[in-house]
Amino acid sequence: MLGNSLASSPLATLGLAKCFHHSAGEFATYTNVLPLGLNSSHHGLTGGVGTSRNKWIVVCSTTQVETSSEDPKTWEECKEALSCFDFSVEEKDKILGKAFGHIHSPYWTEERAKESPKVETLNQILEFLRSLGLSDEDLHKVVKKFPEVLGCSLEEEMKPNIGILENQWGITGKSLRNLLLRNPKVLGFNVDCKGDCAAQCTRCWVRF
The missing domain is CATH 1.25.70.10 (Transcription termination factor 3, mitochondrial)
Known part of the structure; x- marks a missing residue:
């Protein structure tokens, strides 16, 4: 159960080397960014998934x-x-x-x-x-x-x-x-x- 819940959590993607930024219907791939929507207590991590259109946190x-x-x-x-x-x-x-x-x-x-x-x-x-x-x-x-x-x-x-x-x-x-x-x-x-x-x-x- 715990494994399944973690797999479905956005935090499970934080270990990925790449993240994806969606804007105006197009997808682009970037690295070393963390979306503002995630809990800031995870700022020690080195990668993340970006979903915000306007603001990013470089980590x-x-x-x-x-x-x-x-x-x-x-x-x-x-x-x-x-x-x-x-x-x-x-x-x-x-x-x-x-x-x-x-x-x-x-x-x-x-x-x-x-x-x-x-x-x-x-x-x-x-x-x-x-x-x-x-x-x-x-x-x-x-x-x-x-x-x-x-x-x-x-x-x-x-x-x-x-x-x-x-x-x-x-x-x-x-x-x-x-x-x-x-x-x-x-x-x-x-x-x-x-x-x-x-x-x-x-x-x-x-x-x-």
Whole structure:
């Protein structure tokens, strides 16, 4: 009796390596996702069956990240883009979660809305950082210390900030690399209160 009841339970499918997402009459296969409809006490499991149309929970050993993406495959593609930096699956989920508002980060204060990451934008940011002389080993350190960098604006924050460091402070080349390794948050500064506090200290040039 017990065996039959377990077999018919949705939880019996949690050991599967794949899950199925139904949307608009079509079926697609994904991995490493858990539907919101299941009891959250099972967050330590590594796989599940997705039935929710709009919300998914990306699952790893101890990390649970709620996403609002229609297609959880996008999240997996972004995790794949981080593969060359030797992060664990759990670390990748935490990095993306903090960068795009799915895990609370004091860095964003209250302004960061949940966003679905785009692998194209992610790759553009990584290539820009490489162009500054950072190796993949350096990028591992930068992203681990400051995961929110992947959620910063390349055109409105990173490039202008590098311009300030190079043109106003004369920091280039090896000195710039060393600065970014020591204080990567400078890439996301977007406030200069000039002593008149704007209560956004985590993103203010006063911390430089």
